Amino acid sequence: MTGADSTSLVERDSRVLWHPFTQHSRWLEDRPIVVDRAEGMYFWDIDGTRYLDGVSSLWVNVHGHAHPEIVAAITEQIRRLDHTTFLGLTHEPGIRLAEELLGVAPPGLQRVFYAGDGSSAVEAALKMAYQAHAQTTGVRPLIVHLAEGYHGDTLGAVSVGGISLFHETYRSIMLETRQIGSPGLREVGQTPAERAAEVLAELRDLMAAEGSQVCAVIVEPMVQGAGGMLTHHADFLRGVREVCDATGAFMIADEVATGLGRTGAMFAVDHAAVAPDLLTLGKGVTGGVLPLSAVLATEAIYEAFLGAPIEAKTFFHGHSYTANPPAAAAALANLNLMRRNNTVVRAQEIGDRIGRNLAVLDEHPGVKEVRRLGTMTGIEVFAKTERTGFDICQQARRAGVWVRPLGDVVILMPPLALRDDEVDQLTGAVTDSIDAVLG
Ligand SMILES: Cc1ncc(COP(=O)(O)O)c(C=O)c1O
Structure with missing residues (x-):
């Protein structure tokens, strides 16, 4: 830890870095999170805000961070x-x-x-x-x-x-x-x-x-x-x-x-x-x-x-x-x-719970389709703008849940050791965010 604040770190980042799959003309406007530490299912930014890692840090994390x-x-x-x-x-x-x-x-x-x-x-x-x-x-x-x-x-x-x-x-x-x-x-x-x-x-x-x-x-x-x-x-x-x-x-x-x-x-x-x-x-x-x-x-x-x-x-x-x-x-x-x-069995259970929780979206006018196998989940929405998927994820971020879109598809792919209440936290934040953005 250097004691640097997030604003100055993001400014320094924007002077020297080139991030993957990132349109840098929007980078500063999108206020990137500066991650400080991670433990279990969560990571924290340098201002101390906690986020549930809803996409396993791009589909990699299995048992939580820093096991x-x-x-x-x-x-x-x-x-x-x-x-x-x-x-x-x-x-x-x-x-x-x-x-x-x-x-x-x-x-x-x-x-x-x-x-x-x-x-x-x-x-x-x-x-x-x-x-x-x-x-x-x-x-x-x-x-x-x-x-x-x-x-x-x-x-x-x-x-x-x-x-x-x-x-x-x-x-x-x-x-x-x-x-x-x-x-x-x-x-x-x-x-x-x-x-x-x-x-x-x-x-x-x-x-x-x-x-x-x-x-x-x-x-x-x-x-x-x-x-x-x-x-x-x-x-x-x-x-x-x-x-x-x-x-x-x-x-x-x-x-x-x-x-x-x-x-x-x-x-x-x-x-x-x-x-x-x-x-x-x-x-x-x-x-x-x-x-x-x-x-x-x-x-x-x-x-x-x-x-x-x-x-x-x-x-x-x-x-x-x-x-x-x-x-x-x-x-x-x-x-x-x-x-x-028994991680494979747990993955099935997590997936089933995600499926049950997301059933509320079946009749949602803003949702085209929910696709899922095990924990790999995509919620395709009817886009209102070119950034609807992104806007939903930004909304979830405000609720302390980190997910990433693929275009108009909001992706959920949590670590395979998520507890039931954490599954509910993830799906709750995402469904609320879909409501907030798509009404
Ligand atoms: C099916 C599949 N193959 C290959 C890759 C590439 O992996 P990496 O990003 O580690 O190069 C990915 C990444 O998402 C993937 O989903």
Whole structure:
């Protein structure tokens, strides 16, 4: 603590910083919160005001902030081994974490490759899919992805994104891909199963024409998060698996947002009892404390990279901080807490309570739709202005609850250890704010 006040810090910030996904022409006017500390489900600004962290600090926090067991695990680890490279060296936290992740992963995933954040895990998965084909069945340069999909902000991840606002600008420098419809975007009166069948038919047609050129189909399973919490029927995932099996394309499940409990199952693909060939993990892996992500791969994909060094089949890919030991220790503590606290079951309970509490919005004239799976919740409103979603979140902020919109969709995605009264605080502030802004 320096004793600086929030006004002077925001001024200093505005002179030197460039924030992610932020239009800086509005930054000062929107009065950003200067966060001072965080504990449990709350964070405090430097003026002492408390906020409930209703979006788990962008979908990462699991057991609350500064959980003593995660803090202790990191501290102990950092004293023993802070960081060494994972290129040519290995260490126990990295090994144990891989064993534990594979222990809870869908069947068939047998290898763990570490990366740094969600986007870098997606990049690695895309390159693995491409190179595995190139080294076995032959080059297949196309990747299939979904409209309204989001997989991160690096160029490979952007190439398989389907949100025009974020992705269109970069079209001319992207990888070549094929986009199919979003299984979560339904016509009025269309059931989720009908929509799943429709998009699967589109996928089958595409694969009939170009399947031999497709190395992978990438999906956000069950919930397209950044697309506005668009949920789809589990049949869609089963269909994608069948199409991939029939055509030899790899199925990549991007579980960076959905993985490790958020949807009320350990992995979102579990809702469909489907196992992908590659699965990406990030965000909550460390309990939301340190950056770490991973790609889980089948043994068949791993074996495609084996050969004599001269054959150059190696996966020439990695980062300076791969398998960072304190991050791995945090992830081990996170998984331990998840087991002990039955976090996946608790996530279901929290989600059910959110659903019950938000039922009051069913008939609300300002609300178009409430979408939810487990704790991942999106409330789509009828916008009065281009900033209606934002205005609702600013209103909630005045009530001590921090949530973020995605356009006209107010997102709720709390930590998975929220108590019932805290769930009520979250949904109460959000429904009151919707009333205040939309009447
Ligand atoms: C499904 C999905 N994949 C990848 C990412 C990118 O993760 P990161 O922001 O850690 O790079 C996100 C982030 O929201 C995501 O939701």
